[in-house]
Amino acid sequence: MSTANWKKIGRLESIPVRGSRRLCSSHFGRPIAVFRTSDDRVFALVDECPHKKGPLSEGIVAGDTVACPLHGMVIGLSDGVAVAPDEGAVETLPVSVVDGEIYLHLPEPGVSG
Amino acid sequence: MTMEKKSPLIRLVVVGNGMAAMRTVEELLQSDGSALYSITVFGAEPHPNYNRIMLSCVLAGDKSFDETIINTREWYTQNGITLIAGDPVVAIDREAKTVTSQSGRVVAYDKLLLATGSRPLAPSIPGLGLPGVCAFRDIADVEKMLAAARTKSRAVVIGGGLLGLEAAWGLKQRGMSVALVHLMPTLMERQLDVPAGQMLQKALDRRGISFFTSGQTERITGTDAVEGVQLGDGRFIPADLVVLAIGIRPNIDLAKAAGLQIGRGITVFDDMRTSDPAIFAVGECVEHRGQVFGLVAPLWDQAKVCASQLAGDASAVFASKALATSLKITGIDVFSAGALAAADPDDDEITLRDDARGIYKKVILRDGKLVGAVLYGDVTDGQWYLQLMRDKQDVSAWRERLVFGRAFAEAGADKPSGPDYAAMPDDTQICGCNGISKGTICKAIRQKNLTTLAEVRSHTKASASCGQCSSQVEGLLAYVTGAVKVAKKTICACTDSSHDEVRAAITERKLKTMDAVRSELGWKTPEGCQKCRPALNYYLLCAWPGEYGDDARSRFVNERVHANIQKNGTYSVIPRMWGGVTTAAELRAIADVADKYAIPTVKVTGGQRIDLLGVKKDDLPAVWRDLNSAGMVSGHAYAKGLRTVKTCVGSEWCRFGTQDSTGLGIKLEKLCWGSWTPHKVKLAVSGCPRNCAEATIKDVGIVCVEGGYDILIGGNGGIEVRVTDKLTRVASEEEVLEITGAFLQMYREQAHYLERTAPWVARVGLEAIRARVIDDHKERRALFDRFLFSQKFAQVDPWAERVAGSEAHEFAPLEEV
Numbered sequence A: 001m002s003t004a005n006w007k008k009i010g011r012l013e014s015i016p017v018r019g020s021r022r023l024c025s026s027h028f029g030r031p032i033a034v035f036r037t038s039d040d041r042v043f044a045l046v047d048e049c050p051h052k053k054g055p056l057s058e059g060i061v062a063g064d065t066v067a068c069p070l071h072g073m074v075i076g077l078s079d080g081v082a083v084a085p086d087e088g089a090v091e092t093l094p095v096s097v098v099d100g101e102i103y104l105h106l107p108e109p110g111v112s113g
Numbered sequence B: 001m002t003m004e005k006k007s008p009l010i011r012l013v014v015v016g017n018g019m020a021a022m023r024t025v026e027e028l029l030q031s032d033g034s035a036l037y038s039i040t041v042f043g044a045e046p047h048p049n050y051n052r053i054m055l056s057c058v059l060a061g062d063k064s065f066d067e068t069i070i071n072t073r074e075w076y077t078q079n080g081i082t083l084i085a086g087d088p089v090v091a092i093d094r095e096a097k098t099v100t101s102q103s104g105r106v107v108a109y110d111k112l113l114l115a116t117g118s119r120p121l122a123p124s125i126p127g128l129g130l131p132g133v134c135a136f137r138d139i140a141d142v143e144k145m146l147a148a149a150r151t152k153s154r155a156v157v158i159g160g161g162l163l164g165l166e167a168a169w170g171l172k173q174r175g176m177s178v179a180l181v182h183l184m185p186t187l188m189e190r191q192l193d194v195p196a197g198q199m200l201q202k203a204l205d206r207r208g209i210s211f212f213t214s215g216q217t218e219r220i221t222g223t224d225a226v227e228g229v230q231l232g233d234g235r236f237i238p239a240d241l242v243v244l245a246i247g248i249r250p251n252i253d254l255a256k257a258a259g260l261q262i263g264r265g266i267t268v269f270d271d272m273r274t275s276d277p278a279i280f281a282v283g284e285c286v287e288h289r290g291q292v293f294g295l296v297a298p299l300w301d302q303a304k305v306c307a308s309q310l311a312g313d314a315s316a317v318f319a320s321k322a323l324a325t326s327l328k329i330t331g332i333d334v335f336s337a338g339a340l341a342a343a344d345p346d347d348d349e350i351t352l353r354d355d356a357r358g359i360y361k362k363v364i365l366r367d368g369k370l371v372g373a374v375l376y377g378d379v380t381d382g383q384w385y386l387q388l389m390r391d392k393q394d395v396s397a398w399r400e401r402l403v404f405g406r407a408f409a410e411a412g413a414d415k416p417s418g419p420d421y422a423a424m425p426d427d428t429q430i431c432g433c434n435g436i437s438k439g440t441i442c443k444a445i446r447q448k449n450l451t452t453l454a455e456v457r458s459h460t461k462a463s464a465s466c467g468q469c470s471s472q473v474e475g476l477l478a479y480v481t482g483a484v485k486v487a488k489k490t491i492c493a494c495t496d497s498s499h500d501e502v503r504a505a506i507t508e509r510k511l512k513t514m515d516a517v518r519s520e521l522g523w524k525t526p527e528g529c530q531k532c533r534p535a536l537n538y539y540l541l542c543a544w545p546g547e548y549g550d551d552a553r554s555r556f557v558n559e560r561v562h563a564n565i566q567k568n569g570t571y572s573v574i575p576r577m578w579g580g581v582t583t584a585a586e587l588r589a590i591a592d593v594a595d596k597y598a599i600p601t602v603k604v605t606g607g608q609r610i611d612l613l614g615v616k617k618d619d620l621p622a623v624w625r626d627l628n629s630a631g632m633v634s635g636h637a638y639a640k641g642l643r644t645v646k647t648c649v650g651s652e653w654c655r656f657g658t659q660d661s662t663g664l665g666i667k668l669e670k671l672c673w674g675s676w677t678p679h680k681v682k683l684a685v686s687g688c689p690r691n692c693a694e695a696t697i698k699d700v701g702i703v704c705v706e707g708g709y710d711i712l713i714g715g716n717g718g719i720e721v722r723v724t725d726k727l728t729r730v731a732s733e734e735e736v737l738e739i740t741g742a743f744l745q746m747y748r749e750q751a752h753y754l755e756r757t758a759p760w761v762a763r764v765g766l767e768a769i770r771a772r773v774i775d776d777h778k779e780r781r782a783l784f785d786r787f788l789f790s791q792k793f794a795q796v797d798p799w800a801e802r803v804a805g806s807e808a809h810e811f812a813p814l815e816e817v
């Protein structure tokens, strides 16, 4: 993992508690949702529900899950996997918070996963 | 004979790897006879054995393919069965006792079992061979349909029988627009009589399937792919997918070529042998005493008999029984068995019809015995009727009560309703698909200590096919294990409290924050879930107006960002248009906004106002700012709150108008806008009983009459239409306003979150509402005052707040990287 790919994306406070912000990355090519839980953990997921690409960044966050706003599928924030009985998974991206700054690890352009 | 020496076992070759074949093999494996056999199964399809019935559920998205597999490949191996899948048998040599497969395999048999099923009927019409035309019989067909549903939009199903309807419903569920062509004037005419067929059509029509009954398909048009269906009477239906489901015919080609006796199907005798005693046949490919088959229940009986014969029990014989049909479309209950109508003047037809509840029941009696039953809407007694028909029981003593169902007929009106499992004879059939009786189920539950429906299903197969008898199987489970059947309805899995208990605790124990509610009532999760948080947020907001601070994070996206999210993640914006009245200036402003922000769709809504669809989220504040400056505010088209007040022109213009319905509508909208309610609320005011504003299906509807106003409540035009109840008639507009406010406040304080007025009124009863809102003036005033008080905090235009900068983070992405 090269440190060059860690991008600073903003301060923790810029994301509401139990909320999310979208991130446009022309570099990554797909929208990314950055979540903050009630205990200030931060997760980044591709902002496309595995069901019909609903914007997960607009869902209700509870614990470490988010409910997709379109048809209510619940997705685990840590692994991107849909909570049973639903099936499907969305890609997650590594994030870390250092001194209140959020860093996102972006893969090389064109590389996914 | 030399061959037999090589192997001490009897070689059984099975042609067809479908439902009847494998049930026969399963039955054989369970008997002592199985030790005698070595078994080879040929299947034309490249899959292990699956439950064909469930293809409808796979199409509708209720099940995955994997869930339909009955026997996995490992199962075949474990039981020493050679499965040759994807290689059909093409010839039988009865002299040499061998079969030959398409790929050239030659396999010798001592006993042969034919179970080749049936083929879809294909009408002789042009265009059948076009890409985009398919049948509905196997996995390959379903895959074709699913592929079409992913990329195409219009489907036409030809055939309004069970298969056609399930295909149409599945495709509808998959998002296609679906038309169904049926040759006859009513649907499922072989299983349902005319009234039941019409009720079914109405119900499916409401769910968005368009019907072309009495429609003769002339040809399927298209050059490279299907383009549409041309009907004989000149109607043309455009289509990207055409599904043929007009019937089936037994698949007899192989038997015919082998010189076996055939009629419509392969002729079998009572012992399931064909005209060649070494060859058996079961399933849809057979004809027994002139009858052919299209449902699984009789096939299970055939399988049992055939297996017994193979195991050496020469006494086993097949006799066909009365059959029942049901339809696997969620929420639509249909049952039919035996005769559909009186066949001669001595027959009696007894009918019960309740259009309001969507229930229809008909029983047909001959010589004091039940010979037919058609049920629509409530099918709980179906299996009981079927049993009465099979037992040929004399029911004349119950004649006048029979149609009301078992509980009523057997016990009179005072016994509890629902099946009496204790009194039910052990041989009563519970699962029609699999032919499982009460006795078998109870025995399995006791012997194997089963505790869940899923366990009963896997041990007995009861309710494993179409699933309609699930509730009865659960009932039996409860009866045997003594378990309490109805669990308390809690808000969600986070709590053991019900909606009512939570609401009561909030006001009585003065709980003012979500955390207080959760800790006081012992929530199991620290911060609740997606289900309970929005409910708690509403309950607190309603109980403590002005005190409780709304939690945006517990709101569905629409209510958080004050616009409606669309399927592609853009938003729609609907400004309020008071009472449906607008002005040239407002229209101009809307037009300017549409131009300026390149808004792709401008649509008049069903709620008498204008919707701007496809607005990018980041543009929302600017769009609102422009609308605000033309004097327009949020229409709350997204809110669990007041949506619209529809009006008609009324006395100001209309020659029939008795009162100023438009003016009153505007006053009501000004009174109620901004309020948060358990679910959305819609009002309407019509100027006379012609009711052009459709007031009789609104949460509150006002119908003006000469000298007064009728106040109607609890209507709903949604999924289940409910016509309003009349609350009262008053003489003045002031009374209309006060009663409406008081009624809404009572609804706000009492209903469960996400319960609209229609189910709430039905639950608490009109009288309970009348007592507080009409009869008790002090109480009405108190409710109205609480309504006005909470409106003080609610009537703030959320758009203006956000234009002024609140929640700015919502409308801008994080920094670009």
Ligand code: SRM
Residues within 6 Å of the ligand: B564, B565, B566, B572, B574, B603, B604, B605, B606, B607, B608, B609, B610, B611, B637, B643, B644, B646, B682, B697, B698, B715, B716, B717, B718, B719, B720, B756
């Ligand atoms: C825009 C509109 C359709 C239109 O183009 O005309 C519409 C659009 C939607 N309706 Fe509706 N309904 C619209 C009038 C109606 C009407 C007609 C009416 O109000 O007179 C009804 C039947 C009357 C009734 O509610 O009793 C109606 C019954 C529903 C229902 C079924 C409610 C029920 O109780 O069964 C839903 C589903 C729900 O709310 O759960 C629904 C849900 C929806 C949703 C919110 C679906 C969703 O969750 O995304 C749609 C939002 C689209 C959007 O983003 O704008 N819509 N909807 C209408 C907006 C009216 C307005 O000006 O605010």
Ligand SMILES: Cc1cc2nc3c(=O)[nH]c(=O)nc-3n(C[C@H](O)[C@H](O)[C@H](O)COP(=O)(O)OP(=O)(O)OC[C@H]3O[C@@H](n4cnc5c(N)ncnc54)[C@H](O)[C@@H]3O)c2cc1C
Residues within 6 Å of the ligand: B015, B016, B017, B018, B019, B020, B021, B042, B043, B044, B045, B052, B053, B054, B055, B056, B087, B088, B089, B090, B115, B116, B117, B118, B136, B137, B138, B163, B251, B254, B282, B283, B284, B285, B293, B294, B295, B296, B297, B299, B326, B328, B433, B466
């Ligand atoms: C979508 C759908 C929904 C249904 N719903 C219901 C329902 O709700 N209730 C109900 O009772 N019934 C229902 N049915 C009917 C039920 O599925 C059939 O009655 C049952 O499957 C018939 O069993 P079978 O073994 O005779 O034929 P099949 O299950 O069709 O099995 C025959 C098999 O033999 C294979 N075969 C044919 N020729 C050869 C050959 N020469 N060599 C090798 N293999 C060959 C075929 O490919 C097929 O796999 C439904 C059917 C469909 C298609």
Ligand code: SF4
Residues within 6 Å of the ligand: none
């Ligand atoms: S607008 Fe209403 S009726 Fe139309 S598709 Fe959406 S929910 Fe269904």
Ligand code: FES
Residues within 6 Å of the ligand: A049, A050, A051, A052, A053, A054, A068, A069, A070, A071, A072, A073
């Ligand atoms: S798009 Fe997320 S649940 Fe449908």
